[in-house]
Amino acid sequence: MSSIDTEVGQRLKDAFRRYPTGVAVIAAGGSRGPAGLTASSVASVSLSPPALSFSVMGSRSARAILTAPSLTVNLLGPEHTGLARDFARPDGPRFTREQGWDVWPTGEPFLPGAQASLRVAPLHLVPVGDSTVVVATVLEVLLGSAHGRLVHHDREFHTHHGDGF
Template sequence: MTCSPDDFRAAMRRFPSGVAIVAAGSAPHRAGMTATAICSLSADPPQVLACLNRLSSTCRAVEDARFFSINLLATSQLALARIFAGLEGGVSADQKFTAGVWRLGVTGAPILEDAVLTFECALVTAHPASTHNIVIGEVRHITGEVAEDALIYRSGVFGRWTGLAVTQPHLS
């Protein structure tokens, strides 16, 4: 028996995820998108993965530029998340980068100046998987000093993480 796509989407919506903008390219040919399918892959060497729709301009820009950034958004950057997710009509491609303060990182990838955390990555490989590519990047540089909570997405709603006020033993 196979899970239906609708059941899978409904279940995954309940899985909380950090919200980031994946960005690549250089002006006027930058592309970026809001993404929640991002995770660490390896600490040695430091690698991350992001799942990007194969037909998106961002996926093409990552593969063309060979360098990209993953910018973890703060709770105050909800408007940016919506713009880069295409939820604010009429804003496309390089125009998205007029929102927020963007600069070139050490790899040449566009990075969000006040992201909670930014990973600058060199593309290692992109594996096709159905409608998406699993993009693996070797982390070349990390920045981030913003103390604000990271933006979270769950059940179609943006929010913030709140720790429990319970004393727990240290897990090692």
């Protein structure tokens, strides 16, 4: 990488640290058990057909997610701060009874207490540098309570309970 590329990359990282985003846990079932990770890159792509996107990097959980035929995108609320931290760490506890996980009849783990759990199937995997952008079709949506917010901003999770921000 040239010095200009390095500077642009660092400034890009700094720019997105200033940009608050929602928090999700992406989860997949598999022959080796469930896999999951915290993501702040989830975005709606299309309503017709219903689709969303997110990106992952090369962790063990990301590799399991990239090979899964279907998975869930669990949009988290303020009561899930600990869960978001757990799934953001490679050694964090995952899919414990205390975290409240369940399994769709089709085999994907989902979080019933999430603000929403979306069962999706990958449409496109787009490698970009050291990441992969996943575009997925939304198969089912389970809506939970919409109360408060959990956002990721400047490398920290922030919560807000109530109507204003």
